[in-house]
Every structure is written in C-alpha cells, then in structure tokens.
Amino acid sequence: MRRLSLWLLGIVVCAALLYFLVPTVSYETISSHNTDANHFDTLIVLGHPAQADGSPDPEMRERVEEAVREYRAGVAPNIIMTGGPAHNHFVEAKVMADLAEREGVPATAVIEEDKAQDTIQNIWYSRAIMQQKGWNSAEVISSAYHLPRTALILERYKGPLAFSWRTHASLWPVEYGWQKRIQFRWHEALGTVKLRLYGFGNRKFLPQP
16 A cells, blocks of 8 residues: 555656646747847837736836847847737837837837737737838847747748847846746746647748748
8 A cells, every 4th residue: 555655646746747847848948049140120029018097017118128228239220019909909019119219219210010919910010010121130029938939939930931030038027026927937838838739720920831
C-alpha cells in the first residue's frame, strides 16, 4: 500500500511539473525577432482599451511611453499607433496618438490605424500601412506578457508580406502587483501552447501558411 501511494504521488508530481513546465518553456522559447537590426522604418504600438473616461489605461500608457523613449532614442522615425474601438467607443489609436503628442512626439511622425479589433488585425493593418509607405522593418511594442503571442503572429508574415521585425516590451504598470503579473503571463503561456499545437486556424486577417 505504501509503495502504491508513493507511486501515485510520483505520478501526480510529474503531471504537475509537466503542466507548469511545458507552457513555461514553450512561452519562453518563442523567438522575439527575425533580424539583428537596431534601427527600423517604424515602431508599431499595439493597442489596449482606454479607460471608461477615454484616458489611457495603465498598460496603454506604458506602451506609448516606451514608444516615445524608443522614438527619442532614434530606433525609428515613425510610429504606427494601432487599435480601433475594440472594447468601448474610444479609438485606441487616437488615445495613444494624443498621449504621444503630449509627450513631445511630432504629429507628423504618428500614424493612427483605427480599424484593428485584436492583435492579429493590429499587425495586418499596420503591415498594410507599411506597404503603402514603402517601409520594410518595424519594432513592435506591447506589454511584456503579450509579446510571445504577438511574435507567433509576426512569424506568419512570409513571402510578399515579409518584413524585418523585433518585439520590444514596455514596462509593467506600477499599478500591477506580482499576482496580476503572474496571472497575465500564465494565461498567455497557456494560450501560446495551444497556438503552437493547433495554429490560428483560417483567420481572415492572418497570412495563411
């Protein structure tokens, strides 16, 4: 009986380790770039819902402020703010552009992409703008926990739609405690495992392999 109990305990421990280890390894090993370049044609800032009063929420604020820092550092001379009214009636791109301009970025350097409803569409519509402008490289800025999934989307851009890219993390909002940070990362880790196993399916705004 004792041996059986120890055997069952070992199975439970191994299963628990696999449950946490597999998503974590999968999540952490997703490539963050397809180029070693340090300068790009544009920054792409992925949208996040504005607050109920139309002001930037903490994640949106941090994404924009990171883009402002990268712009000032000369990483790219242009910024595409991408995001439509996906979760309320405020256009995310507009809220982000207004914040960047208040931070000193010239309005002429900012393009508002106001159609995207999710991350897949963020990249799709931003790539369309890049093609119109003749741009072939981008640094994509978002929250740290969100970037592995974003990279899986970027990896789908091959052939005529291909471009040079790397992802770049904004800071965690000071409003987020460690519990919330772990929760967000774990949710995304599980999601990326499913995407790597089963793919995105036949999505309208995603290049098909």
